[in-house]
Amino acid sequence: MDWQLSDDVQPSARVPAHLLLDPTPVPVTGAWRPGDDPGERLFARLGDLTTEHGATIPSTVVAYETWGTLNEARDNAILVNHALTGDSHVVGAAGPGHATSGWWAGVVGAGLPLDTDRWFVVAPNMLGGCQGSSGPATIGPDGRELGSRFPRVTIRDQVEAQRRLADHLGIDRWHAVVGGSMGGMHVLEWAVTHPERLGKAAVLAAPPISSADQIALNGLQLEAVQSDPHWLGGEYYDQPDGQGPHKGLALARRMAMVNYRSPDELNRRFGRGWQSSVDPDHGGRYQVESYLDVHGNRFTRRFDAGSYVRLVLAMSSHDLGRGRGGVEAALSRITAETLVVGIDSDRLFPVADQQRIAAGLSTSVSGDAPVVLSSEFGHDGFLIETDAVGALLRELVG
Ligand SMILES: CC(=O)SCCNC(=O)CCNC(=O)[C@H](O)C(C)(C)COP(=O)(O)OP(=O)(O)OC[C@H]1O[C@@H](n2cnc3c(N)ncnc32)[C@H](O)[C@@H]1OP(=O)(O)O
Ligand SMILES: N[C@@H](CCO)C(=O)O
Structure with missing residues (x-):
């Protein structure tokens, strides 16, 4: 890489406004502190990151949002991973005069399944994304978007960025790591790469390996x-x-x-x-x-x-078994109590994928078969069927 990011990265004034996807300058804020506004987007600078393919992303930034409060023991944190085109905005402001927004607004919040009166919920924008984390649209020191200078990243690289975010926040062990679709791929990688750093996992509508289809x-x-x-x-x-x-x-x-x-x-x-x-x-x-x-x-x-x-x-690079003796060998390393959920009408990541995950786990909460939700909404069911998904998550996190 022949570029370096400076600490005062600013969006380029030359970019037409409607192409400026994320007009927020990237001030690198400090770590989360008790009393920070819930849902306020924060940015963590996580150092140079060498990718699986050997490229370096200098001064990697991960944008994230949090809800709830990290307790003194730092053992009530839950990591929520978004899908391909999601972001850190899991839930917005709720209350009189405020519409609830965010892609899992029915799941995360006070009194909701991931109850923010109890849990400290952290949601990062994935590495390579365009909502605050380092990616092709990040402005380089020459004032231009990195574009093709931003290297290929894998699911494992994205989890490595999240591992650094956990360190940055002082979270040694997540109470749970949850996510759907591509976010479920991240959950699986967390559970295999860092089994000691999570107690529970929820993998929704995701495969253990991206298939030819x-x-x-x-x-x-x-x-x-x-x-x-x-x-x-x-x-x-x-x-x-x-x-x-x-x-x-x-x-x-x-x-x-x-x-x-x-x-x-x-x-x-x-x-x-x-x-x-x-x-x-x-x-x-x-x-x-x-x-x-x-x-x-x-x-x-x-x-x-x-x-x-x-x-x-x-997403295409996803293969939980790469370099680990295959998918089943990788799954056997998972120690987290794991909820595996499929949706019967999902034609993107069909239930057979979740069956393979559940069958390969010794810690699946539903034995060697996944929980299968009946929904006509297909893959997007994990975003839409929030009552059913929320009930399962509430039971998992305890
Ligand atoms: C974790 C993450 O992945 S976060 C990212 C998820 N979010 C997204 O992907 C954003 C894109 N949106 C979606 O994928 C979906 O809308 C979901 C999953 C978020 C929600 O699904 P649903 O509530 O079933 O919405 P649906 O897909 O039916 O879309 C509704 C829209 O389609 C519009 N629509 C419906 N029929 C038609 C039609 N014949 N012609 C044009 N527009 C139509 C509706 O007017 C509605 O528009 P509105 O949003 O302005 O009200
Ligand atoms: N609607 C989801 C589907 C992929 O899981 C997204 O766009 O991220």
Whole structure:
């Protein structure tokens, strides 16, 4: 690497406002302190990080949010890991006059399954992400986004960044580490790499290894982004008029959304309905196409294409058994009491994946089979079925 990050990293004034995904300058705050505002985004500078592939990320920054209070014994902390395009914003402000927001707002909070009156909940933005942690959109000392200079990272690299965050916060052992989808991959890596540092684990809708089928879906999405003429090898940030690989990124999201939802749900919701007054056979659109367009377009307004490519590559690299004698040998190293949850309509990470995890564990809370939730929402069920997911998590954390 021929670049170094300085301590006063600032967003570039040259970047068109609508491409500036995260306009917050990156002041490197100190560690969390009792009394800090819940849900306030903090940043930890975690030193140079050498990736599994031997590249160095200088002055790695991880953005994170916390809720609740770390007790004196420092043994009430729960790590929550987000999925591919999530962030540290698990839950926002709640109360009179405040809407509750965040991707697991029904799960984390006072009196909720991960009860913040009792637990100290920590949620980092993953390494390579675009919501505050080091990633391709990070501004380098030359005032330009790192773009392709940001190296490939793996699930293990992302967990290493989180391990450093735990050290930074003075948390030797998590009461529990939980996460869904790609976040579940992080949970598994935590449980295998640092078995002594967590008591309990929850793996939701995640596989122990990315299969050919999953890599194929990822590869198509990567191609969609990288074949956009505005991708420019990942150096697209300074194009005139805010141009960028928006079409490619939106197409990738549309492809992904199909796998996040189930055929039954899409068929029930949309059938063969038209979105327009014009018959699709004569140029109009089907409702389901419109739905995917909305999600694809919306996504380009909140996510960086370079980050997306790095994170999808990280997901494809996932193999719990790499260098450990295979998946089953790796699973046998897990000592955390583990909840494994699958969703019966998940076509992205099907229940067979969670069956393999549960069967390989000696510490699964449901024996050698996973808990299977019945939901028509497919993979996204872990985000939507918060009552069922929350009840399972409440029981796990005790
Ligand atoms: C841990 C993490 O992964 S965090 C990241 C998760 N969040 C995301 O991925 C953000 C993208 N959103 C999603 O994936 C999903 O919306 C979820 C999982 C968050 C929630 O799912 P649901 O509540 O079932 O929302 P759904 O997918 O039905 O989308 C609803 C939107 O589609 C719109 N929509 C529905 N039908 C159509 C249609 N025919 N044409 C256009 N838009 C449509 C709705 O108007 C609604 O828009 P609104 O949000 O402005 O109200
Ligand atoms: N909706 C989720 C699905 C992937 O788990 C996301 O975008 O992160």
